[in-house]
Amino acid sequence: MVEPDENKTAPLIGGRYRTIRKIAAGQMGEVIEAEDVVLRKRVAVKIIRREHADAPDFADRLRLEAQAVAAVKSQHVVSALDLGRAPDGRAYVVFERLDGRTLRDELRERKHVPPAEAIALMLELLDGLAAAHEAGIIHRDIKHENVFLCAPARPGGERILKILDFGIAKVIDPSAAGAPTPLALPTAKGMILGTPRFLAPEQILGQAVDHRADLYSAGIVLYMLLAGRDPFHRIREVYGVLAAQVKTAPEPPSTQAEQPVPEALDRIVLRALAKAPRIGSRTRGPSRRRSRR
Numbered sequence: 001m002v003e004p005d006e007n008k009t010a011p012l013i014g015g016r017y018r019t020i021r022k023i024a025a026g027q028m029g030e031v032i033e034a035e036d037v038v039l040r041k042r043v044a045v046k047i048i049r050r051e052h053a054d055a056p057d058f059a060d061r062l063r064l065e066a067q068a069v070a071a072v073k074s075q076h077v078v079s080a081l082d083l084g085r086a087p088d089g090r091a092y093v094v095f096e097r098l099d100g101r102t103l104r105d106e107l108r109e110r111k112h113v114p115p116a117e118a119i120a121l122m123l124e125l126l127d128g129l130a131a132a133h134e135a136g137i138i139h140r141d142i143k144h145e146n147v148f149l150c151a152p153a154r155p156g157g158e159r160i161l162k163i164l165d166f167g168i169a170k171v172i173d174p175s176a177a178g179a180p181t182p183l184a185l186p187t188a189k190g191m192i193l194g195t196p197r198f199l200a201p202e203q204i205l206g207q208a209v210d211h212r213a214d215l216y217s218a219g220i221v222l223y224m225l226l227a228g229r230d231p232f233h234r235i236r237e238v239y240g241v242l243a244a245q246v247k248t249a250p251e252p253p254s255t256q257a258e259q260p261v262p263e264a265l266d267r268i269v270l271r272a273l274a275k276a277p278r279i280g281s282r283t284r285g286p287s288r289r290r291s292r293r
Helices: 004-009 056-071 103-110 115-134 211-227 238-247 263-272
Strands: 017-025 029-036 041-048 080-085 091-096 100-102 147-150 160-163
Touching: 017 041, 041 056, 056 080, 056 091, 100 103, 103 147, 103 211, 115 147, 115 160, 115 211, 115 263, 211 263
Parallel strands: none
Antiparallel strands: 017 029, 029 041, 041 091, 080 091, 100 147, 147 160
16 A cells, blocks of 8 residues: 555656555556546556566556446446556556445345345346447456445435456457457467356356356356355365366255245256356346347
């Protein structure tokens, strides 16, 4: 975390954004809460780590993330506001600053949510995903940690769900209106990207991936909303989890939940978690708006 005195003397990011504090850090970059000194508002700046400042593939990946978010027209996807370079050459993207908490933190406190609330949250998540898929983009890392519940704008208002972190998004339809330019150096064939407990079997197997992989991951999120745990929570080893995603049929969430789960929701979840994207004449679900699995 940057100390207050350092904030006043440190160069503005892009000549415009004054660092307030570090929010999060990952392998590629870090997220900083900052003040836009021009508009006098709080923003979130995702910036490449210093040791990767000269890595063109990292900068290109950040560029794709910014363009992907900008291409998606949905209130359920975080907004990108700016893209540029810091004085030290590091690429950065500026996002709207959100107040609230991730679905991961929500479940840590509540353990699970009632079925009606779970359905409402899933409809918002699927609406955001549908907009991304319509823009020719798949997220590839849908998980409870990348789903954010925004605090109500006013007392008594409703929380709005937003999808975060398109850091490993993929352009599957460059011809879609407003679709980002694909990466200059595409991901190596067969490389596994994403979080094991949320990965679709086709991602693990290095097969062709389309929008249905996101819907598999959304099915895991729905399972966790209902049961408070993922379908393979008893498996601790990463390779064991990956093998289960490919080979093991999950138990219905109703068998793991500490609350009643309607049979219809069991069927929806299990369809979403089908091992193959297409089963007979039916495609993996659930579906919402333009996004069908």
